[in-house]
Amino acid sequence: MAFETHWYGTGRMSGLVSSERASLGPMVDPFGRSIRYLRVSVTDRCDLRCFYCMSEDMTFLPKADLLTLEELDRLCSAFIAKGVRKLRLTGGEPLVRRNVMSLVRSLSRHLSTGALDELTLTTNGSQLSRFASELADCGVRRINVSLDTLDADKFRAITRWGDLDKVLAGIEAARAAGLAVKINAVALKNLNEDEIPALMRWAHGKGMGLTLIEVMPLGEVGIGRIDQYVPLSLMRARLAQQFTFTDLDETTGGPARYVRVAETGGRLGFITPMTHNFCESCNRVRITCTGTLHTCLGQEDASDLRKPLRASPDDALLGAAIDRAIGQKPRGHDFIIDRRHNRPSVSRHMSVTGG
Numbered sequence: 001m002a003f004e005t006h007w008y009g010t011g012r013m014s015g016l017v018s019s020e021r022a023s024l025g026p027m028v029d030p031f032g033r034s035i036r037y038l039r040v041s042v043t044d045r046c047d048l049r050c051f052y053c054m055s056e057d058m059t060f061l062p063k064a065d066l067l068t069l070e071e072l073d074r075l076c077s078a079f080i081a082k083g084v085r086k087l088r089l090t091g092g093e094p095l096v097r098r099n100v101m102s103l104v105r106s107l108s109r110h111l112s113t114g115a116l117d118e119l120t121l122t123t124n125g126s127q128l129s130r131f132a133s134e135l136a137d138c139g140v141r142r143i144n145v146s147l148d149t150l151d152a153d154k155f156r157a158i159t160r161w162g163d164l165d166k167v168l169a170g171i172e173a174a175r176a177a178g179l180a181v182k183i184n185a186v187a188l189k190n191l192n193e194d195e196i197p198a199l200m201r202w203a204h205g206k207g208m209g210l211t212l213i214e215v216m217p218l219g220e221v222g223i224g225r226i227d228q229y230v231p232l233s234l235m236r237a238r239l240a241q242q243f244t245f246t247d248l249d250e251t252t253g254g255p256a257r258y259v260r261v262a263e264t265g266g267r268l269g270f271i272t273p274m275t276h277n278f279c280e281s282c283n284r285v286r287i288t289c290t291g292t293l294h295t296c297l298g299q300e301d302a303s304d305l306r307k308p309l310r311a312s313p314d315d316a317l318l319g320a321a322i323d324r325a326i327g328q329k330p331r332g333h334d335f336i337i338d339r340r341h342n343r344p345s346v347s348r349h350m351s352v353t354g355g
């Protein structure tokens, strides 16, 4: 794939009225936040069915609705031209999209030119044995692998049919290829709550960070969220009885807050959308595999970028549509889970928006 279209410097904007002109500077939202981080769901499909993420009988999008890999490349490149410095591919499971490595390879040109600081992905690890060395070869340096338990039976129960050994082999393949791996685990009531210390010791013992995530009320999954949700404030207090934490200043502009764990020497993160408001420093937006832009994970806001993308071979309309959407980025989310709000706050599943 070779896409070199940018909407500025091409001299092709003359047919636009001024309100449709894309801005040339970085994307800054109405609250003064610069948008530097783009997360792209390359597919809504997955080879697993984690019970907090998808219902067992998920209906997936018709393949014809998806952007092609070339279109995804063009869309990502448009955002990079507008100041995005970090790009994360996600899904669904990004590594089950056919030929996804051609997209990774093609996007890696932005690393070579210095336009992009980081190209990374979030994966369930099931396909990593196949792709780890090629990812490293494309300039991917760090990846996030989602893993909620080290118990094979629990893993099967959580993912409905997943094979833990395959994921562990994938993680080893990634480490062998020189990729830094961070483990993400969703804290799940009565399921892995008690296992978090062991999971942390295991991850830190291999030099991998661990980040805990609170269940978010995204999409109908056939079970009430109150049955899944553990507040991480509670989890942190429990862990602090066994471990010594030192707060770290590092942030990714996102929802994670990190501590250094004295006993393991490793880094532990807490992603607390439910108990801590992180929106004031939000630097990110998301696009789905159909080209819908969501400027906030926790709101129903959506802008269609597929139409302007397809309407014209240059990126002027697309750039203007991006600017309009960024100009309406909400201040923040309003997630609530309690007994009165035991329904999805947002109807999109995480696998659609891109976790």
Ligand code: SAM
Pocket (backbone or CB within 6 Å): 046, 052, 053, 090, 091, 092, 093, 094, 122, 123, 124, 144, 145, 146, 184, 185, 186, 213, 214, 215, 216, 217, 218, 350, 351, 354, 355
């Ligand atoms: N399939 C890949 C994976 O599992 O890493 C990437 C997509 S997945 C949707 C991204 C992350 O979202 C995973 O870490 C998953 O655990 C998390 N996730 C999915 N549904 C969630 C929910 N309702 N609340 C919190 N985290 C969720």
Ligand code: SF4
Pocket (backbone or CB within 6 Å): 046, 047, 048, 049, 050, 053, 054, 091, 092, 093, 124, 146, 351
């Ligand atoms: Fe698939 Fe990831 Fe969702 Fe699990 S969390 S069902 S691996 S998309």
